[in-house]
Amino acid sequence: MDTSTVVDLGRQALWMTVLISAPLLGVALAVGLVIGILQAATSINEMTLSFIPKLAALALTLAVVGGWQLTTLVDYTRSIFQRIPGLFT
Secondary structure (H helix, E strand, C coil), X not given: CCHHHHHHHHHHHHHHXXXXXXXXXXXXXXXXXXXXXXXXXXXXXXXXXXXXHHHHXXXXXXXXXXXXXXXXXXXXXXXXXXXXXXXXX
């Protein structure tokens, strides 16, 4: 196993992490920003006002894209397992 193979495996792992986490992080960012703007405009500083909508939005997002995330991870894991025999030759 040479250096380029290790770098390629690391790059693929990082890209898969970005791909899987992007929808949830994007929704959390958007909902947090909207709630933050509403709290600043109305001077309401309640901590649960930020937490509950964000939790609901993340649950909805996970219900929508969860199947795709799981399929993507399974495909990636299969490709890694299929590459194992060729890594040590």
